[in-house]
Amino acid sequence: MNDIHLVIRTTGERTASVAKKLAIxxxxxxxxxxxxxxxxxxxxxRACYEEAIRVGRKWTMTLDADVLLADTAVRRLLGLAEQMPSHFFQIEGKVFDKITGIYRQAGHRIYRTELLPLALEHIPAAGAQIRPEFHTITQMVELGYPSRVVPSLVGVHDFEQYYADLYRKSLVHARKHSELLPNVIARCSRLLPRDDDFLVILKGIWDGLLMQEALTIDVRRYEDQAACAMQSLGLAEKQPIVDSDGFVKMFPRFFSDIRSLYPTPDGAVWDHLPALSESGTKPERVQRSWLAKTVGRIRERGAIRGSVAAFGALLRLAGQRLER
Incomplete structure (x- = not known):
């Protein structure tokens, strides 16, 4: 553990203070x-990479403040990082995501610090990519520095967040993860009666599907739109988390409940490899990735039409709930 430094990224998330305490x-x-x-x-x-280079530990973990770590997460993921070949750039586990209801990669990575000066040169300009960090990592892969995804479950993502943040993310997810929308909408409809977060998520997806302009992940972009959405839903914003120590104390039980309620993720290790192997042919995993992207494009068109069609019934359900 003396070989790793953690950089937490925050833009005022409701869980920022507890994310740091859970990491400790x-x-x-x-x-x-x-x-x-x-x-x-x-x-x-860029600030994360520069801070990592300044501190100079062998490994640097970046963590978004909306990711809440399990108590053994850093040690487990660091142990797996040490097992990677020496030219691998970074490693990522999985989190259980509240918005999509699946285990996926989000909000955490462990980087090999000595490669970060090169990565700095490949951070895209603001607004140029909807997934800037993934774009940077993909550029590093193409330069010959692969990445690894492991099935290790490190925590949860987007639980206990402000309504405004859930709205903004759901709005972007409507385009960013459009292939997931049918399942996300169906899940929200089931959970809507017991958790207002899912009402907000549905509203964000609906607004994202209707928007014609290009979407951005800039947290400032949809502040006014989120406020209007909350007003239309009759919701007041959540209060900040005051008792962060109490939250940290109850978190192991909460995390255990998540693991018992939902199946654990696929056990496969996935390496993001350069596009061409030494023989000049595409590795098998890159071929599957290309196929997955092609299928995703086909599904995207169908998913959006199906999602819009499904929203009528869900909005009626939301309206009935608000009337009560």
Missing amino acids: VSGLVENEVTVVNEIPFEVAL
């Missing part, structure tokens, strides 16, 4: 944790 519980010492508060995301990403 997982094995880090407080003076090995830096908090970066920068916007837009591309500036924050």
